Amino acid sequence: MSLDPRLSQRIARTFLWAMTAVTVAILVFIIFFILRKGLPAINVDFLTKNPVDMGKGGGIFSTVIGTVVLTALAILIATPLGVGTAIYLTEYTWENTLTRVIRFGAECLAGIPSIIFGLFGFILFVTKLGFGWSILSGGLTLAFMILPTLIRTSEEAIKSVPASYRQVSFSLGGTKWQTVTRVVLPSALPGIVTGIILSVGRSIGETAAVIFTAGSALRIPTSLFSSSRTMSVHFYILAREGISMSKAYGTAAILVIAILAVNIATYYLMNKFIRKYS
């Protein structure tokens, strides 16, 4: 016996709607929960004062700086590497064993837990190369961690640029480099930026890889070789050591708001860019 097709339609639609609703509900619940617990702790002093007494008092200013600097460094290192690799793989070489090995390697790298990156960064940058617990060690480690994502998303974005655009560019006397920079990259930019945003999010939220490599100093970093604490690490230490739950939730709320703000700002900029190019 088969179901009435209209009934099965209705069941399918209700079922899918329910799954969507559950997803949204979970997301809203998490954000609401964090904001409700965290917002009372947030005020001007919380944002502009440095932590005192291990974070029991004061604000989180130095950890905000630590997060921004570390994330920026990771993105600055990883973006040229990732986008460059993606351009090479898609535009400058035919598909062959080497490209498959590179792609397979990048994919494996993406699946490695972040704490392993932390350990690797600790052994290579902190001890072997002697950078110590520092912004530099942390930034390099984070860069390696986000590299596979950047390669992958950039490659997808570049591949989705219609082949006909390249054909037009070449037929109009464009060199490979001109074609890449003037036709392929502008069209692929929204996708590449999406990958960068994802990476920013991961960097901001990363704890394990950072705590091993950038340390957890509460001072404002003064050079690339200063140890520094990010907001995520700060949250982890505050909660884990039971130093101050209200400050911990305050930090978490700022983290969530920061990630939302980065996303919204990027979508706004991206829309302006897309309007200009279409």
Add this chain to the structure above:
Amino acid sequence: MPTDPVAIRVSRFSHFFGAEQTLIALDLDVCRNEILGIIGPARSGKSTFLCALNRLNDLVRGSRVEGRIEIDGKNIYDPDVDVIELRRKLGTVFATPIPLPRSIFENVAFGPRMAGVRDKVRLNEIVRDSLEKGGLFEEVKDRLNTSALKLSGGQQQRLCLARILALKPEFILLDEPTSGLDPISTMKIEDSLRKLKKDYTIILVTNNTKQAARVADRTAFFLNGGLIEIGPTAGIYTAPADKRTDDYLRGKFG
């Protein structure tokens, strides 16, 4: 100005994609300031031939050639040929209009910019002149800075024509340029081609045998990668030498 009436001389030219032979020992001449029509059924090698002329086939993996194509007496497959320079000399219009996602102005200025033209006044001149020759200027002169993607299909194709004219090419290659256009737009393109013939040598690949009859001075019939016959258009259409040409023109296959 070269005086040889033959602009392109193709001799024993074959083309391969991997193991598959796509053009078979072609021998043909293209004369200066003529419109050469190329007709033939799908997969007869018409488009491959165009892409062999501007070496866009180089971009496809496994592409290989034998024989010679001489343009102004120089074999374009010689190792010392500057491919970029060659492609500027042979402007190509494709079957589907492919405006780049930029403004009308930037589309036309794209080629000259890549060739290193930076001067604003000079670019303005080139863009205006090219759009006029392409028969589009009057329709778009007030909105050169709006997106080229907003133009109609016919306008986009004339934009593509203007875009290659901006390179000041010697040859215009058209690959079924009106296959997606309505009769009025098709007529406008054909009018432009008749005017352009005085300054350029034009090769028009078309699926539409009537189009070749309307605009081509000479017509070549391709079949399965080989040239069956080439001659003055009137002759090909009224008294084809080969039975296969006759069959194709009568619609018996293809």
